[in-house]
Amino acid sequence: MxxxxxxxxxxxxNDRIIADLSEHLAQSFGAESRDRYWKIFEALRVELGYADYLGALQRYRVGAMNDPRLLMMSSFLVDYPFxxxxxxxxxxxxxxxxxxxxxxxxxxxxxxxxxxxxxxxxxxxxxxxxxxxxxxxxxxxxxxxxxxxxxxxxxxxxxxxxxxxxxxxxxxxxxxxxxxxxxxxxxxxxxxxxxxxxxxxxxxxxxxxxxxxxxxxxxxxxxxxxxxx
Known part of the structure; x- marks a missing residue:
């Protein structure tokens, strides 16, 4: 067996992880940017058939190329205390x-x-x-x-x-x-x-x-x- x-x-x-990520996005970038990230995330999930947090961040970056805080955003995901x-x-x-x-x-x-x-x-x-x-x-x-x-x-x-x-x-x-x-x-x-x-x-x-x-x-x-x- x-x-x-x-x-x-x-x-x-994972629901708790998503809640922590959402809170971090709101604090670092504001509620509007947080909502934009999740909209991109959901569209990508429909497209791919699975959750792709880093892929969504990459697409989010296209509309915020000049924001250096995005570099720390990837660190939040990769270094999260799972x-x-x-x-x-x-x-x-x-x-x-x-x-x-x-x-x-x-x-x-x-x-x-x-x-x-x-x-x-x-x-x-x-x-x-x-x-x-x-x-x-x-x-x-x-x-x-x-x-x-x-x-x-x-x-x-x-x-x-x-x-x-x-x-x-x-x-x-x-x-x-x-x-x-x-x-x-x-x-x-x-x-x-x-x-x-x-x-x-x-x-x-x-x-x-x-x-x-x-x-x-x-x-x-x-x-x-x-x-x-």
């Missing part, structure tokens, strides 16, 4: 799951900021470097299987859309876990639009209480075998 773990609003409080935004118990959950099978970070994002976030938060080391970052992870299941073959997978993600897409392909080979954290997971419209996950939890820390050996569809391994692996 292999555990696949999303990052933003699953292990890491480890302080881990959800309580996130690292304990990874350690707990690692005793039952390999843990793999599986997230979407760009090739600069997202890896930086995973590294500085401590998640990279927690999963022993097993990190996969794609543009659309739900479209990469064949590659995931090649890199980490297993009879059964567990996917933990705050977006039911992602869980439903993966479940449609892997079927009973996948157990989906939905932590109700962050604005996506609490949006009634998004919740109603997709099937419920196999497991729903309120906080990522609750995952230590789940006995995956008893779930339907999971390979039956004795606790003795599990402890020896």
């Amino acid at each position: 292999i555990f696949l773990l999303d990052v933003d609003n699953t292990l890491l409080d 480890a302080e935004r881990l959800y309580p118990g996130a690292l304990d959950v990874i350690a707990h799951l690692r005793r039952r099978g390999p843990t793999v970070i599986l997230t979407d994002g760009d090739v600069v900021f997202q890896p930086r976030k995973v590294q500085r938060s401590g998640l990279w080391d927690a999963v022993e470097g097993r990190v996969l970052i794609y543009l659309h992870k739900e479209q990469m299941l064949d590659e995931i299987e090649q890199r980490y073959p297993a009879r059964h997978y567990v996917m933990v993600d705050d977006k039911l859309r992602i869980l439903a897409a993966m479940k449609k392909i892997w079927g009973e080979r996948l157990t989906t876990v939905f932590p109700r954290q962050g604005h996506y997971a609490l949006d009634p419209g998004k919740i109603a639009a997709y099937p419920a996950a196999d497991i729903t939890i309120e906080r990522i820390g609750e995952l230590t209480n789940v006995d995956f050996l008893t779930l339907p569809g999971t390979p039956k391994v004795s606790r003795t075998q599990q402890e020896a692996s």
Whole structure:
């Protein structure tokens, strides 16, 4: 069994990071410039299909070429204390799951900021470097299987859309876990639009209480075998 773990609003409080960034933008550049940045950010997300904070900053720069404060803006993003935004118990959950099978970070994002976030938060080391970052992870299941073959997978993600897409392909080979954290997971419209996950939890820390050996569809391994692996 292999555990696949999303990052933003699953292990890491990304909503809090966005709030800090928004506050920093307002204080450094003013509310109008803050709103302009987020407008560019959302347009870029629609265009690319994933969040690109540095890419949005680069586009923002086009309209503010003479503002030297932009150089410090990139430092705010790159040097942000991501480890302080881990959800309580996130690292304990990874350690707990690692005793039952390999843990793999599986997230979407760009090739600069997202890896930086995973590294500085401590998640990279927690999963022993097993990190996969794609543009659309739900479209990469064949590659995931090649890199980490297993009879059964567990996917933990705050977006039911992602869980439903993966479940449609892997079927009973996948157990989906939905932590109700962050604005996506609490949006009634998004919740109603997709099937419920196999497991729903309120906080990522609750995952230590789940006995995956008893779930339907999971390979039956004795606790003795599990402890020896």
